[in-house]
Amino acid sequence: MTLRIRFLCEQDSGPDRDLSTDASAGETVAQVAYRAGVLIQQTCGGSPSCADCRVIVKEGGAEAFEPMEMAEKSLLGNVFFITKERLACQAVVKKSTTVWVPNPKRIKDKRKK
Ligand code: FES
Numbered sequence: 001m002t003l004r005i006r007f008l009c010e011q012d013s014g015p016d017r018d019l020s021t022d023a024s025a026g027e028t029v030a031q032v033a034y035r036a037g038v039l040i041q042q043t044c045g046g047s048p049s050c051a052d053c054r055v056i057v058k059e060g061g062a063e064a065f066e067p068m069e070m071a072e073k074s075l076l077g078n079v080f081f082i083t084k085e086r087l088a089c090q091a092v093v094k095k096s097t098t099v100w101v102p103n104p105k106r107i108k109d110k111r112k113k
Pocket residue numbers: 041042043044045046047048049050051052053087088089090
């Protein structure tokens with residue numbers, strides 16, 4: 001089944017870059033983003049341990065993804081209903097969704113502090 005993922009990518013300035021692409025059920029958000037040319041910071045390479053690949057789910061809710069595994073819960077907590085955050089490297093897509101992707105530069109700047 002083909003799904004659509006819409007990426008709203010934060011830019012250095014100006015409006016978010018808006019890009020939609022096809023995805024297959026069972027792919028992670030990071031896999032789809034890579035194929036679409038969307039840059040998501042992935043410091044640990046998906047081990048998962050860095051939590052730098054956070055995206056915010058704007059449409060589709062928790063139902064758009066397979067449930068969180070323990071490794072993701074340990075990094076994000078069990079508060080999706082508040083934060084709407086998922087780890088792109090762990091979030092396995094099962095329905096069409098829209099995610100907001102923070103600017104990787106902002107994540108690097110945050111790490112320097
Ligand atoms: S890439 Fe590090 S937790 Fe996803």
